[in-house]
Amino acid sequence: MSDNEQAVPPEDQNEAASNPSESAAGKEADVFAIIDALNAENAQLKDRALRTMADMENLRRRTEKEIADARTYAVSSFARDMLTVADNMRRGIESIPLDQRMNADGALKTLLEGVELTERDLLKNLEKHGIKLIDPQGQRFDPNLHQAMFEIEDATVTSGTVVQVVQAGFVIGERVLRPALVGVSKGGPKPGVDTNA
Helix, strand or coil, X not given: CCCCCCCCCHHHHHHHHHCHHHHHHHHHHHHHHHHHHHHHHHHHHHHXXXXXHHHHHHHHHHHHHHHHHHHHHCCHHHHHHHHHHHHHHHHHHHCCCHHHHHCCCHHHXXXXXXXXXXXXXXXXXXXHCCEEEECCCCCECCCCCEEEEEEEECCCCCXXXXXXXXXXXXXXXXXXXXXXXXXXXXXXXXCCCCCCC
């Protein structure tokens, strides 16, 4: 035996050999510790996978909504330009006094019918693409849909009621494309007050 090698005392050799349950218990504890560590890592990886799946589902939903919005609202700029055409057609019709429109004959009658037909067709095609006319006459003023241009003193009409439409408004999907320009009543009974009492 060399000087560098240390001899294990015979009593320690006998103790290790005579106590195999302690070394087996130590090995068993190591195995359980490894199993616990693997279970913890498994739970952590499972949690991470579930979070990633939830994130991907949220991303999918958000992307679907953005695509649907893009389809619905992509024509907004074009639609605004077309509203000017519809406004000009309406102004053209209204530039002829009502009595002349009612008694029109010949070329004037044909022209008026053609312009009215074109206006109806334009509005129908706008509606087909999700652009709808707002006709607030007689409705309660809604600042989300209407823009008040002036107030009209009228004691017979509930305050805050639209009594005149200066320019029609339009919505596209659930968004306002152009608010209706309106005149609103004032001086009448307050909203919600029963005037028959």
